[in-house]
Amino acid sequence: MRLPAPPRPALRTRRLVRTGPRVQQEVRRSRGLAAALATLLLAAAPAAAAAQAGTPSVSGPDGTGGEGATALAVAPPPSPTDAPSYTNPLRLELGDGLLAEQCADPDIVRSQDPADPAWYLFCTRDALSPELTEPDGSLTFSNIPTYRSTDLVTWTFLSEALPTTPEWVGDGDMWAPDVAFVDGRYVLYFTATATAQAGGGSAIGAATSDSLAGPWVDSGGPVVEPMAPAGGSPDDRRWIFDPEVLTVGDSSYVYFGSYHGGVSVRSLSPDGLRSDPASQVQVVIPNRYEGTHIVERDGWFYLLGSATNCCAGPSTGYAVLAGRSRSPFGPFVDRTGASLLAGRVGGTPVLHQNGNRWIGTGHHTVVDDFDGQQWIVYHAVDRDQPYMEGASAYTRRPALMDPLDWVDGWPVVRGGRGPSDEPVPGPAAQPGQTTAYAVDPVQPLIPGPVMEDLSDDFAGTTLASRWTWSRPPLEGSVRVDDGLTWATQPSDLTGDPDDPTAVLTQPAPDGDFLVDVELSTTLPAEGCCQNYVQAGLVVTTGDGSFVKLVTASIWETRQTEFARRTTDLAPDAPVYGNTVGGPVGERTHLRLVRTHSDTEALFTAFTSIDGDRWDEAGTWALPLGGSPSIGLVSMGGAGFEATFHAVTVRTLASDPAPTEPTAPTDPSVPSPPAPTPPTTDRPVPPVTGEPVAGSGPDVGAAPSGPAVGGILPGESRAGSPDGGALAVTGGAHLDLLLWAAALTSLGLGLVVLRRVRSRP
Numbered sequence: 182m183r184l185p186a187p188p189r190p191a192l193r194t195r196r197l198v199r200t201g202p203r204v205q206q207e208v209r210r211s212r213g214l215a216a217a218l219a220t221l222l223l224a225a226a227p228a229a230a231a232a233q234a235g236t237p238s239v240s241g242p243d244g245t246g247g248e249g250a251t252a253l254a255v256a257p258p259p260s261p262t263d264a265p266s267y268t269n270p271l272r273l274e275l276g277d278g279l280l281a282e283q284c285a286d287p288d289i290v291r292s293q294d295p296a297d298p299a300w301y302l303f304c305t306r307d308a309l310s311p312e313l314t315e316p317d318g319s320l321t322f323s324n325i326p327t328y329r330s331t332d333l334v335t336w337t338f339l340s341e342a343l344p345t346t347p348e349w350v351g352d353g354d355m356w357a358p359d360v361a362f363v364d365g366r367y368v369l370y371f372t373a374t375a376t377a378q379a380g381g382g383s384a385i386g387a388a389t390s391d392s393l394a395g396p397w398v399d400s401g402g403p404v405v406e407p408m409a410p411a412g413g414s415p416d417d418r419r420w421i422f423d424p425e426v427l428t429v430g431d432s433s434y435v436y437f438g439s440y441h442g443g444v445s446v447r448s449l450s451p452d453g454l455r456s457d458p459a460s461q462v463q464v465v466i467p468n469r470y471e472g473t474h475i476v477e478r479d480g481w482f483y484l485l486g487s488a489t490n491c492c493a494g495p496s497t498g499y500a501v502l503a504g505r506s507r508s509p510f511g512p513f514v515d516r517t518g519a520s521l522l523a524g525r526v527g528g529t530p531v532l533h534q535n536g537n538r539w540i541g542t543g544h545h546t547v548v549d550d551f552d553g554q555q556w557i558v559y560h561a562v563d564r565d566q567p568y569m570e571g572a573s574a575y576t577r578r579p580a581l582m583d584p585l586d587w588v589d590g591w592p593v594v595r596g597g598r599g600p601s602d603e604p605v606p607g608p609a610a611q612p613g614q615t616t617a618y619a620v621d622p623v624q625p626l627i628p629g630p631v632m633e634d635l636s637d638d639f640a641g642t643t644l645a646s647r648w649t650w651s652r653p654p655l656e657g658s659v660r661v662d663d664g665l666t667w668a669t670q671p672s673d674l675t676g677d678p679d680d681p682t683a684v685l686t687q688p689a690p691d692g693d694f695l696v697d698v699e700l701s702t703t704l705p706a707e708g709c710c711q712n713y714v715q716a717g718l719v720v721t722t723g724d725g726s727f728v729k730l731v732t733a734s735i736w737e738t739r740q741t742e743f744a745r746r747t748t749d750l751a752p753d754a755p756v757y758g759n760t761v762g763g764p765v766g767e768r769t770h771l772r773l774v775r776t777h778s779d780t781e782a783l784f785t786a787f788t789s790i791d792g793d794r795w796d797e798a799g800t801w802a803l804p805l806g807g808s809p810s811i812g813l814v815s816m817g818g819a820g821f822e823a824t825f826h827a828v829t830v831r832t833l834a835s836d837p838a839p840t841e842p843t844a845p846t847d848p849s850v851p852s853p854p855a856p857t858p859p860t861t862d863r864p865v866p867p868v869t870g871e872p873v874a875g876s877g878p879d880v881g882a883a884p885s886g887p888a889v890g891g892i893l894p895g896e897s898r899a900g901s902p903d904g905g906a907l908a909v910t911g912g913a914h915l916d917l918l919l920w921a922a923a924l925t926s927l928g929l930g931l932v933v934l935r936r937v938r939s940r941p
Contacts, residue, residue: 382407382418496758497541502528716823722807762798766790
């Protein structure tokens with residue numbers, strides 16, 4: 182069915198011959214400004230009277246009153262056409278006061294129907310609320326839940342797009358919807374995770390409708406069929422996940438793929454229901470990206486992909502990185518020139534966790550509002566409530582939205598501040614609206630003075646006495662000669678007391694600090710499979726917890742990995758997680774910045790291939806306390822060498838303000854028993870997982886500190902511009918304000934009257 186447009190209130194105008202849209206807009210603007218002045222004066226008058234009487238005002242510096250306060254700061258109200266502010270996560274209303282707790286892999290589309298001024302939100306198949314259960318007590322899952330909104334913030338549930346699973350989909354799930362307007366109708370593309378096709382495997386399906394509200398009719402078969410990975414066994418099945426449809430002129434293309442097999446693109450048929458296998462082009466190397474989204478801007482096609490594990494509860498480190506191309510078929514390269522097809526895989530960070538409660542930020546869509554501002558909508562994990570209630574193994578992924586900005590030709594979220602956890606000026610979701618959001622790019626971090634007693638260029642032939650080994654390295658594996666060269670160990674760092682991996686450590690400075698490491702390895706730039714050889718920097722706390730920033734070989738890729746291990750989590754939660762940073766170079770520069778809140782040590786990672794321009798890789802947290810040490814590691818598999826050219830420790834340029842305290846998860850409170858794992862769990866990418874001594878990777882997600890511009894993780898990073906304030910301190914100022922208000926109102930009235938009379 183087609184949803185009717187909501188009734189629109191009539192605009193009453195007096196003494197106006199014409200009430201067209203432009204005239205109505207002027208009347209609304211003049212009335213709004215007059216109302217704003219009235220509000221300003223009403224708020225200011227009590228303070229003025231109080232000041233004139235010599236009494237303190239009701240508001241102090243903290244907003245609650247203060248001794249000696251004699252002025253009331255009044256922020257100017259927003260313009261009548263400004264969209265209201267909002268706070269993440271998005272509000273998804275199911276009815277009867279019940280809210281949906283998650284919307285993973287979100288996609289948003291604006292209705293093409295002039296009678297329906299609405300946006301539609303589509304989510305992956307998931308359980309929506311712990312209060313919605315089956316007769317046996319298991320969670321109720323919805324097949325591509327669909328919502329409608331007129332403001333992009335508050336959403337009303339409509340239905341399941343495909344309540345009955347198509348027969349060809351088999352017993353699999355339906356994930357990652359992407360909706361496009363193709364050939365005069367809407368096409369809903371989705372991932373079919375385990376089809377009934379010959380040989381099984383995943384595929385891309387499609388359903389059509391004349392309305393975004395449905396009903397949707399399945400096309401009867403795959404748009405992109407199951408297939409073997411290139412060069413793999415014909416019996417193997419590539420991950421045909423996460424459709425993304427791009428239309429350029431009269432041509433449409435579908436992107437698909439994930440870690441197992443990489444990402445490819447094909448041309449679509451005119452009706453959008455079939456793809457051409459002969460047109461298929463690989464655009465992303467395997468084992469790096471999924472959840473692809475394409476943004477076309479200034480003659481470039483930007484491929485934004487998500488990396489690492491989407492669903493690891495409080496250890497989720499999902500993040501979004503980008504490359505760009507002049508062609509939909511690639512090749513896509515990042516801002517350093519590194520290709521998304523290279524072994525030293527490229528990717529310029531766009532969105533990652535920043536130290537507040539939101540982690541695992543990714544699998545996104547991008548929308549343009551009516552004021553020209555772009556917004557990225559994505560799912561994330563609340564580290565204070567990472568699981569669906571009653572399902573400790575089921576990661577909860579609500580939908581978030583933040584401004585997407587462009588700095589030096591590359592996308593960033595909130596000017597580089599990342600996910601918001603405070604009010605943000607909302608999007609202009611309807612014609613005539615504006616947004617009060619204005620980009621304020623963060624500035625590059627400025628390191629403080631070098632701490633010479635903790636820095637080292639390994640210029641001699643022996644190690645300085647402050648360096649100590651956690652356990653002796655293998656005999657003959659270390660030499661110092663114009664750099665520290667260290668053969669990679671066959672084991673990994675696990676944090677266990679009997680871990681055989683040697684770590685070269687020195688005490689970390691008290692308080693906050695910055696540490697840079699410059700290194701190179703003998704790993705080849707291309708080829709498989711030196712799993713999981715790695716080298717780099719760690720900060721350990723002496724109790725089995727650590728953060729780690731390394732260059733690592735993962736199947737056919739070389740990546741910068743930022744990992745964390747901590748046991749300070751709820752029982753049964755993964756203790757290890759990871760995210761990734763910018764590309765690996767011939768020499769790679771790794772940086773960890775340590776800051777703190779009242780309860781946590783926060784670590785932010787940065788990577789660079791030249792030591793000049795840095796990519797931020799996200800923030801993770803460890804509990805305060807312990808005896809932190811700065812360490813170097815060379816491990817994950819024998820047969821290669823890492824050379825550390827320099828370790829530089831610095832103070833921070835300024836003493837950072839404490840961040841907002843974050844209530845840590847209480848590990849003494851047991852989680853509810855885990856139900857049967859839901860069928861919607863995505864396959865785990867090979868770049869994540871708790872390392873096992875002597876075998877698996879140590880590529881996880883680590884806590885980190887300040888953002889690119891020195892803005893601290895966890896502190897308030899509102900995207901709204903600072904409002905002015907009017908200090909009313911006496912009767913004379915009040916008189917001036919009254920005169921100004923009268924003259925302004927008279928002037929506005931004359932302007933409106935003149936414009937109206939001048940129109941034919």
